[in-house]
Amino acid sequence: MNKEQDILRWFNGELSAEEIKSLYPDEDFSVLERTGFYAKQLEAPKVNAEQALADFKKRTFKKDEPKVISLNFKTFMKIAAVLVVLLTSSYFLFFNNVNSFETQIAQTETFNLPDDSEVILNAQSKLSYNKKEWASSRSLELKGEAFFKVTKGEKFTVQTSAGSIQVLGTRFNVKQRDKYFEVACYEGSVSVTSNQGVVILKPGKTFRVVDGEVVGIKDFNAKSPSWLAQESSFDNVPLWQVIAELEAQYDIQINAEGVNTSELFSGSFTHSDKNIALQSVTIPLKLSYKINGKKVAFYNYESK
Known part of the structure; x- marks a missing residue:
């Protein structure tokens, strides 16, 4: 006999409680015990043993239903914050290819680019470039002032809000402040493109735009920008x-x-x-x- 038949026999009095429990010691028969007790107190209607068994099976033998987790607002916000941190970290680790340098008041910083070109960044300035694209396009963005010692190679471009500067390998200084733009060439040649057109600078020449107006090309004798010497x-x-x-x-x-x-x-x-x-x-x-x-x-x- 199987379990269902044994349970029906116990419910009908053919098996004692001790017998059914000894056969199935791990089962909980409390539901059927209560049903049987109340059935004996009533003359009619008689208890439907088949239905009682079905109810018992639903409670005892059905698969566990997935639990629903209830989150309060604070718990939800903590989980959301963790996810934001994870996503942000993943972005900077795997997708963000921009390398940036920035200086504050009275601060200068010297560093090398991927091609070993040297950059000295003056105070309150910012420079950034895409390190993934550097090998195919030596291009960077500058806000403020910087002195460049560019290694020879493919075209090297400095982008500013006032204009762009292109060289192959040279030493030059770029200054782009509010309403002020100046490029000075110390070695090689520099091509400067702005709203006013294109000019080529040779060593000892500087090009300046003040408040949108071209001041012109002037001569200078210095071997390097004075700000490098404080x-x-x-x-x-x-x-x-x-x-x-x-x-x-x-x-x-x-x-x-x-x-x-x-x-x-x-x-x-x-x-x-x-x-x-x-x-x-x-x-x-x-x-x-x-x-x-x-x-x-x-x-x-x-x-x-």
């Missing part, structure tokens, strides 16, 4: 650009209200002493200044 030099540059460079090299904010910031300045200032730097700029222009913490005010002598 000094900023200018040749007929508007004061507002000199102020911007002071703010890039020192953690200060300069207010020049009432001062003619379009006046041209020729000279230099050191990166190692704030007071000397401010004097180097203000004295030649017959200006004075006042320091209040990180704030500096420029004013004319008569406004003192």
